[in-house]
Amino acid sequence: MGVTESYSRGRELVEGNPLALVFGLLIVLLLFDLVGKLASGAVQVSSVAVLVKDGLARGLVIGLAGIGLSMTYSILNFANFAHGDYITAGAFSGWATTYLIAGGFGSSANVGSLLLVGAGGSVFGGALGISVTATPVAVVGGMVVAGGGAILLSLVIDRLVFEPIRDRDGITLLITSIGVAFALRYTIQFVFGPSKRGTTAAGGVPTLSVPVVDGTVRITAHDATLAVVAGGLMLGVHLLLQRTRLGKAMRAMADNEDLARVTGIPTERVVRFTWIIGGGLTGVAGYVFVLWKGTLGWFDGWILLLLIFAAVILGGIGSIYGAIVGGLVIGLTASLSVVWIPSSFSRASAFLMMILILVVKPTGLFSGRSTA
Amino acid sequence: MSTADSPLAALWERDAVKIGVLLAGIYLAYVLVGVVLDYGVRGQLNSIATLTFYVALFALLSLALNLHWGYTGMFNIGVVGFMAVGIYVMAVVSKAPATEAAAGSVGGLGLPLWVGVLAGTVAAGLLGLLVALPALRLRADYLAIVTVAMSEMVRFTFLSGTFQRFEVGGLVIGFGGGSGLLLDFGSPVEQLFDALFLGGVYDGLVGLTGTVIENNPQPVTNGLLYGALLLGAVGLYYVVLGRLGNSPFGRVLKAIREDEDAANALGKDTKAFKTKAFVLGCALMGLGGILWYMTSGAITPNTYRPRLTFFIWIALIIGGAGSNTGSVMGGALFAALLFQGPRFLQSVVNNLVDVEAPSTFGQALAPIAGAGDLAPLGFYVIDSVRQLQLIVMGLVLIFLMHRRPEGLLGHRKEPAASVELERRPDRETPYADGGETDE
Numbered sequence: 070m071g072v073t074e075s076y077s078r079g080r081e082l083v084e085g086n087p088l089a090l091v092f093g094l095l096i097v098l099l100l101f102d103l104v105g106k107l108a109s110g111a112v113q114v115s116s117v118a119v120l121v122k123d124g125l126a127r128g129l130v131i132g133l134a135g136i137g138l139s140m141t142y143s144i145l146n147f148a149n150f151a152h153g154d155y156i157t158a159g160a161f162s163g164w165a166t167t168y169l170i171a172g173g174f175g176s177s178a179n180v181g182s183l184l185l186v187g188a189g190g191s192v193f194g195g196a197l198g199i200s201v202t203a204t205p206v207a208v209v210g211g212m213v214v215a216g217g218g219a220i221l222l223s224l225v226i227d228r229l230v231f232e233p234i235r236d237r238d239g240i241t242l243l244i245t246s247i248g249v250a251f252a253l254r255y256t257i258q259f260v261f262g263p264s265k266r267g268t269t270a271a272g273g274v275p276t277l278s279v280p281v282v283d284g285t286v287r288i289t290a291h292d293a294t295l296a297v298v299a300g301g302l303m304l305g306v307h308l309l310l311q312r313t314r315l316g317k318a319m320r321a322m323a324d325n326e327d328l329a330r331v332t333g334i335p336t337e338r339v340v341r342f343t344w345i346i347g348g349g350l351t352g353v354a355g356y357v358f359v360l361w362k363g364t365l366g367w368f369d370g371w372i373l374l375l376l377i378f379a380a381v382i383l384g385g386i387g388s389i390y391g392a393i394v395g396g397l398v399i400g401l402t403a404s405l406s407v408v409w410i411p412s413s414f415s416r417a418s419a420f421l422m423m424i425l426i427l428v429v430k431p432t433g434l435f436s437g438r439s440t441a
Numbered sequence: 442m443s444t445a446d447s448p449l450a451a452l453w454e455r456d457a458v459k460i461g462v463l464l465a466g467i468y469l470a471y472v473l474v475g476v477v478l479d480y481g482v483r484g485q486l487n488s489i490a491t492l493t494f495y496v497a498l499f500a501l502l503s504l505a506l507n508l509h510w511g512y513t514g515m516f517n518i519g520v521v522g523f524m525a526v527g528i529y530v531m532a533v534v535s536k537a538p539a540t541e542a543a544a545g546s547v548g549g550l551g552l553p554l555w556v557g558v559l560a561g562t563v564a565a566g567l568l569g570l571l572v573a574l575p576a577l578r579l580r581a582d583y584l585a586i587v588t589v590a591m592s593e594m595v596r597f598t599f600l601s602g603t604f605q606r607f608e609v610g611g612l613v614i615g616f617g618g619g620s621g622l623l624l625d626f627g628s629p630v631e632q633l634f635d636a637l638f639l640g641g642v643y644d645g646l647v648g649l650t651g652t653v654i655e656n657n658p659q660p661v662t663n664g665l666l667y668g669a670l671l672l673g674a675v676g677l678y679y680v681v682l683g684r685l686g687n688s689p690f691g692r693v694l695k696a697i698r699e700d701e702d703a704a705n706a707l708g709k710d711t712k713a714f715k716t717k718a719f720v721l722g723c724a725l726m727g728l729g730g731i732l733w734y735m736t737s738g739a740i741t742p743n744t745y746r747p748r749l750t751f752f753i754w755i756a757l758i759i760g761g762a763g764s765n766t767g768s769v770m771g772g773a774l775f776a777a778l779l780f781q782g783p784r785f786l787q788s789v790v791n792n793l794v795d796v797e798a799p800s801t802f803g804q805a806l807a808p809i810a811g812a813g814d815l816a817p818l819g820f821y822v823i824d825s826v827r828q829l830q831l832i833v834m835g836l837v838l839i840f841l842m843h844r845r846p847e848g849l850l851g852h853r854k855e856p857a858a859s860v861e862l863e864r865r866p867d868r869e870t871p872y873a874d875g876g877e878t879d880e
Contacts, residue, residue: 243582247754414597
């Protein structure tokens with residue numbers, strides 16, 4: 070790209086979107102401030118590294134769960150507010166399995182308590198010694214069931230709730246999905262109880278201490294699991310969308326549903342596969358998130374949902390790469406914001422980021438590139 | 442509207458009659474249950490006061506939401522944020538002042554109650570303006586996400602330790618963080634009567650209640666009077682919003698709902714109209730929040746979770762978005778059947794049987810597998826009515842969107858025009874060009 074071209078592009082940017090420029094300058098300013106703080110020693114390099122690690126982990130979860138939301142948003146044309154509760158449902162089904170396997174199918178604790186993931190403090194994950202290294206079978210089994218459970222749930226809900234009103238407008242579907250969200254969330258609370266429980270044996274996880282300039286960053290086996298699982302699944306989705314006929318059909322449908330149908334693409338089947346892929350990724354995301362943070366509660370999915378929306382909008386609705394990048398940006402924003410503002414506002418800062426993006430560039434970073 | 446042939450049907454066509462009949466039916470049902478269960482006069486009056494409280498509040502808030510969604514088509518799902526701002530600002534303005542000497546306590550500015558109510562309402566409106574500036578130019582689904590994110594940001598702010606307590610001009614004020622604020626400004630009803638120089642009337646009313654309840658009639662009287670006050674507020678909202686809807690301003694709002702580009706092309710500054718309507722609706726929501734929590738004694742941030750927004754949306758959708766009468770009826774039905782109904786039922790069952798609820802779902806199910814004993818599950822259900830009612834509400838919302846998205850009276854959605862838009866009677870002679878014969 071020539072100098073003149075980039076110059077004129079820059080001019081267009083400034084004239085067409087002055088808000089974007091202010092926003093960009095603000096970010097540059099904050100980065101300079103961060104460098105200054107690091108240089109003067111006001112903020113330790115290692116503590117920033119820890120924040121970055123946390124932000125990346127959260128971002129991967131948000132991105133992984135966001136792929137499903139982004140796909141249904143673009144293919145079915147509605148914002149699914151029940152998506153957060155698919156995460157919770159997947160996590161609970163997976164962790165019930167993990168508890169059952171780790172508890173020796175009832176040999177070390179009551180089967181009912183295991184299946185209810187220790188509702189009411191009847192069994193503790195720490196007591197069962199759950200971690201990816203100590204009980205690998207239980208963790209992998211749980212992860213598979215979490216994905217399968219979320220797929221099943223999203224297919225059943227689609228069949229019963231969304232399919233009959235597929236032809237209505239997006240807002241009708243959105244309101245309906247809020248109904249689904251509440252019904253699902255409080256069913257989970259009704260069955261599994263309102264308590265937040267610890268799920269892993271935090272002390273027993275192998276840890277690698279990586280020396281950074283003025284300290285160390287501890288990377289646990291669960292950090293690594295999260296990164297490997299999330300990265301692997303993201304790569305898988307990428308290959309699926311780019312290399313298979315199904316992926317091509319999905320991209321075609323996201324682009325123009327009527328045209329896709331005319332071309333002979335079986336749209337309902339594509340919709341079903343969208344739910345299967347999105348649901349599976351969502352369930353696994355919920356499971357590894359709980360494995361990583363070590364607690365599980367009925368409210369987890371809702372807390373993630375708004376961050377996921379932020380990520381999806383940031384990346385551009387319909388773009389899975391947008392969802393992944395958006396997830397990482399949102400995760401890092403929420404995590405690094407504590408350098409400047411009190412930690413109770415870290416989620417608020419991610420929301421603010423989303424609102425700014427909506428104002429500055431409502432089509433998102435990867436705009437117009439649906440499911441590709 | 443259809444032409445009524447009998448006088449009874451003609452009467453039913455009148456909105457006030459519809460609302461009156463619905464309310465009478467609801468009250469009758471509650472009183473009858475109370476009579477059957479032998480609640481006594483005190484219990485009956487209390488249950489009527491509670492019912493009135495929720496009926497009026499849900500009607501108020503769905504009226505305010507109807508201005509956003511029913512009239513203008515703005516998809517606001519952050520209602521609870523505006524309510525929270527209203528009551529918190531009101532609390533800070535009207536709480537008794539505390540100097541720093543009193544350790545750990547958070548005070549207020551100590552201004553009169555009406556100043557606080559006004560300040561809270563204005564603050565909610567200002568927050569609405571702040572949200573409207575970036576958000577109203579967005580698509581409906583983006584506006585939804587922004588508003589719900591905003592309501593959570595409001596909750597984080599009140600929850601945060603940063604604003605827990607700070608000093609302004611020697612006064613220690615703040616939002617109290619997670620432990621919330623104590624509303625120590627006494628009974629608003631008593632103060633209202635005193636402010637209107639009707640203290641004598643108030644004492645008389647307490648005395649009147651005292652003739653049917655021997656000891657401590659004052660709280661019961663306050664509850665009933667506050668309920669009446671709220672019903673008055675509903676009437677006020679109803680009249681004001683009805684007049685607004687029929688004014689030229691309201692017609693522009695309805696035109697925006699139908700087709701914003703068209704309204705814009707006709708030379709209406711749609712952005713300004715939307716902003717005004719949004720701010721007004723938010724202020725009314727703030728006032729609704731104040732009226733709801735003013736008498737609750739204390740407020741904590743976690744009360745203001747998105748589920749409150751969800752309640753008000755269901756109330757509006759039951760009644761039918763676009764109709765003020767529908768909003769009031771939806772609010773009343775929601776409060777009586779879905780919100781207060783299950784709780785009432787719970788207390789009824791608790792009265793009749795000795796409920797020994799198991800602590801987990803597993804313990805509730807185990808006896809069924811063992812001896813086929815269904816009682817523990819039943820007890821668990823009764824004990825978790827508050828979760829179950831949310832499940833039921835979710836299912837009701839799904840059902841409504843499937844079967845009757847227009848709600849009870851949504852078919853009466855007011856048109857944007859001030860003249861009759863009904864199709865003229867068919868012409869006797871065909872059009873010169875043969876009309877639409879191809880179809």
